[in-house]
Amino acid sequence: TQLLEQSPQFLSIQEGENLTVYCNSSSVFSSLQWYRQEPGEGPVLLVTVVTGGEVKKLKRLTFQFGDARKDSSLHITAAQPGDTGLYLCAGVTYGGATNKLIFGTGTLLAVQP
């Protein structure tokens, strides 16, 4: 069974602080995605990283895929209250039409104004 462990599980910080969320697995994935989920809504895709070592930036968010494609990190610079939400990593394994998405355990982030 493929498992994706995220840490920390919960994070409460002040506006303006920096933070890093980790996503770790013993399995290799074809790619890895990060989602943010807000209350009452479904997860929304933020980014997909495909190549080992790849770094992608989305405004104040920086995503990195591990060299071995087993782990990833999300770094938020100068967090804002609007960043509050549940952050989920998801490992993707390709199999033609049977692409499978395995979600991580989630990190609940609260940014206090």
Next chain:
Amino acid sequence: DSGVTQTPKHLITATGQRVTLRCSPRSGDLSVYWYQQSLDQGLQFLIQYYNGEERAKGNILERFSAQQFPDLHSELNLSSLELGDSALYFCASSSRTVAGNTIYFGEGSWLTVV
């Protein structure tokens, strides 16, 4: 708005009952996925359909079943409901892109079993 529509948004039912959750994927998407989200289990993959055919199975109980119809909408049937089936059920759809699978989630169906 992701373009994925789920009904009903909320549902309260008694143990032992059966319910059907419905999903309309984004226009043109052939793949439909069902996920269950609960506090203790997180977001768990249940099942995937592709153009009407079952393509992948995850942690779906035998009491649960799903199908995808010719018009590509999908239904998730939950029977002999137990208290532990209370959860948020998400449908998602995808089209295949060069970057891989971009999956769009609906807003979910809240199921409460009492």
